[in-house]
Amino acid sequence: MASLQISDFNSQIPVDLLISYVFQLHTNISKLESLRPSKQVNALFTQLVNLCTLPSSIDVRALPQDLQLKRASLINLCGQAEGLMELEFSTFITKTPKPLNNLNLxxxxxxxxxxxxxxxxxxxxxxxxxxxxxxxxxxxxxxxxxxxxxxxxxxxxxxxxxxxxxxxxxxxxxxxxxxxxxxxxxxxxxxxxxxxxxxxxxxxxxxxxxxxxxxxxxxxxxxxxxxxxxxxxxxxxxxxxxxxxxxxxxxxxxxxxxxxxxxxxxxxxxxxxxxxxxxxxxxxxx
Incomplete structure (x- = not known):
């Protein structure tokens, strides 16, 4: 799946295309052996964040039940990945001489x-x-x-x-x-x-x-x-x-x-x- 950039869409991304891309990423993320930070994990979640911050008219409340379940699964995966990323960076930053000066890492x-x-x-x-x-x-x-x-x-x-x-x-x-x-x-x-x-x-x-x-x-x-x-x-x-x-x-x-x-x-x-x-x-x- 090609990486999406905000510049690809002058006004907003069509809802059908957005849903298609999001759930393709969900499939790819679900197949990962681990959600710990790695090149592959970082690339997939970066694509997902970039995609979800594009202008869009989507109302997730209108999604059918099967996609609501997938959305719940995706939120759960995002939460796990976020927790693991914070854990890794906090562990690393606490070992630096002045940790609070290195939060921007x-x-x-x-x-x-x-x-x-x-x-x-x-x-x-x-x-x-x-x-x-x-x-x-x-x-x-x-x-x-x-x-x-x-x-x-x-x-x-x-x-x-x-x-x-x-x-x-x-x-x-x-x-x-x-x-x-x-x-x-x-x-x-x-x-x-x-x-x-x-x-x-x-x-x-x-x-x-x-x-x-x-x-x-x-x-x-x-x-x-x-x-x-x-x-x-x-x-x-x-x-x-x-x-x-x-x-x-x-x-x-x-x-x-x-x-x-x-x-x-x-x-x-x-x-x-x-x-x-x-x-x-x-x-x-x-």
Whole structure:
């Protein structure tokens, strides 16, 4: 399959062609022996990302059931590959003399810098430029959003980062340990979000990473749990996906956010992949 470039399409890629290419890539990725970074793995996922960031009018909700199942499988494969890539680069970067100066070795570092700035701007526009305490759920071994926000945008905020994987948290701690000031403001906790209850009420703002809850049912369950225990007036920033980007990440619809006040929905049209949905837990009426 020839590599696609954005320049191949002046306006937007036809939906039928997009679907054909995406599921051909899904077939090729499914046949890989390993999803660890390699020339072949990197080439296939680069093609997929390039394809899914082309202008397109696709609505993935209209896909038939068999393709919905393939899309779910593809999102799962993307999640696995992303986790393995972060693990490999975090392991490598933690061994360098000044790890935080070498974060740009991670291939998608520039995307995270843009995404974090976008998210900060959205929070600032909604009165949360410098929250006292922030939770990031699903931080992984390369907690780039927290690092960029803590170092560049929220210089007084305390970040509690939650991940299921202790190895991921151990690597993240080693990345941050090279900076005494950041280390004081960033904790890494190995815990499932569904095990967090009253402690969720401590946070002014909670981030929910895109790959926390891969299926809609899981995502809705997690959103309901967070809403139950977070503080009234607290903000929840949820990552989603729009258009063809929904082949890479799960979509969060407004009707999945029952009981929240939706403040902002933003869909990027550049190389940033994730959409951002900002919601608030309303104050209980007297």
């Amino acid at each position: 991670f291939p998608y570092y520039g995307n995270y810098v843009k995404l974090a700035k976008m998210e900060y701007n959205i929070l600032a526009e909604n009165g949360a430029a410098s929250p006292k305490k922030v939770a990031f759920v699903g931080s992984g071994p390369m907690p780039l959003t927290s690092l960029v926000l803590a170092a560049s945008h929220m210089r007084t905020s305390h970040f509690d980062n939650f991940d299921l994987d202790e190895k991921a948290n151990s690597l993240a701690r080693r990345l941050v340990s090279s900076d005494e000031e950041l280390e004081k403001r960033m904790k890494f906790v190995t815990k499932d979000v569904m095990e967090l209850r009253e402690s969720l009420g401590e946070y002014d703002c909670i981030f929910l990473a895109a790959l926390v809850g891969l299926s809609r049912d899981e995502k809705v369950k997690i959103l309901g749990h967070v809403r139950k225990y977070m503080k009234e007036g607290g903000l929840l920033l949820v990552r989603s996906a729009n258009g063809a980007r929904a082949f890479l990440y799960p979509v969060v619809e407004e009707h999945d956010l029952v009981g929240f006040e939706v403040l902002c929905v933003f869909h990027p049209n550049d190389e940033v992949i994730n959409s951002v949905v900002l919601v608030r837990k309303p104050f209980a009426s007297n």
